[in-house]
Amino acid sequence: MATSLSGHLRAHAAGAVVPAVLIAVWQFTCSMGWVNEHVLPSPWAVVTRWVAYLLPQTPLAEAQGGWLAWALSGELLIDAAGSLYRVGMGFLVGAGLALPLGLVMGASPRVYGWLNPLMQVLRPIPPIAYIPLAILWFGLGNPPAIFLIAIGAFFPVLINTIAGVRQVDSIYIRAARNLGANQRVLFLRVMLPAAVPYILSGVRIGIGTAFIVVIVSEMIAVNNGLGFRILEAREYFWSDKIIAGMITIGMLGLAIDTAVNKLNNHLLRWHRGLEH
Known part of the structure; x- marks a missing residue:
């Protein structure tokens, strides 16, 4: 236990x-005045703004005065919650549609032959290209953002599920x-478990894509969220x-990816190549 903890600490x-x-090079460059502070602020200025973005205004802070007290907004938690809500809803919609469709397309050559050409035509179209249609169909607010995120999450899950x-391995099927396994048992007890590593890889990629799309969608269709706040800034x-907003996005993305990776490792304990 102690050895494992020490190894994790060394890795981090x-x-x-x-x-x-x-960060040290960045701070030194800014301190020497080699760059315009409005173009590239120092790390300390970014941290100060991030704290102001995070903490809400209070009577005590207002009484103390100063730039930081004036700038306190407490918007970060609201914006992060809004972005995470849209990511979650959009991913559930996209993955919820992609998973059963991918399983059917992967298991049935006939269905695959019918639908694969359409999927291959739609797959290269970036979610950003759907922005005008999303606003036209759904107006402004969460619905168009969730629609765009669902598109971004749909294809990674679909393609990985089909591939899985x-x-x-045909040996398992034979x-x-x-x-004596029938088609239903063959699908549920052989194909689906064997495809789980691919499906979970698609889920991980889909969540990452959803987090990218949410920032773009918030710059267009909603009035809160991390993307909206970056555009406002x-x-x-x-x-x-x-x-500060970009760093917040990176931290949330890292946290989500780490959580999904740990969940994948937990669900795939039986899979060869994973250390327990």
Whole structure:
């Protein structure tokens, strides 16, 4: 237990070296006045803005005065919650449609032949291209954002699910049939479990794509969220708030990806190649 903990700490410490060096170089460059602070604010200015973005205004802070007290907004938690809600809803819609469709397309060559040409035509179209239609169909607010996120999450889950079902080792299928398994048992007990690693990989990619799309959709269709706040900061030339929002997006994305990766490892304990 102690050895494992020590190994994790060493891994995290090693991963923090490069960011620490980059931040130090960034701070030194700004301190020397080599860049315009409005174009590239210092890390300290970004942290100060991030704290102001996070903490709400209070009577005590207002009484103390100062720039930070004036700038306190408490918008970060509301914006992060709004973005995460849209990511969750959009991903559930997209993955909820992609998973059963992918399983059917993977298991049935006939259905695959019918639908694959259409999927291959639609798949290269980026979700951003649907923005005019999304606004036309759904107006403004959460519905168009959720629609765009669902499109972004749909195809990674679909393609990985199809690949997982179609690439099941034929030895397993022949063995199950020799043991008398019908098509239903063959699908539920052989194909689906064998496809789970692919499906979970698609889920991980789909969530990452959904988090990318939500930022773009919030710049267009809604009046809160991290994407909206970055666009607002651009209008006022608050570059420190732009970078603070970007860092928040990265931290949330890292947290989500780490959680999904741990869930995948837990669900795939039986899979070969994973260490317990």
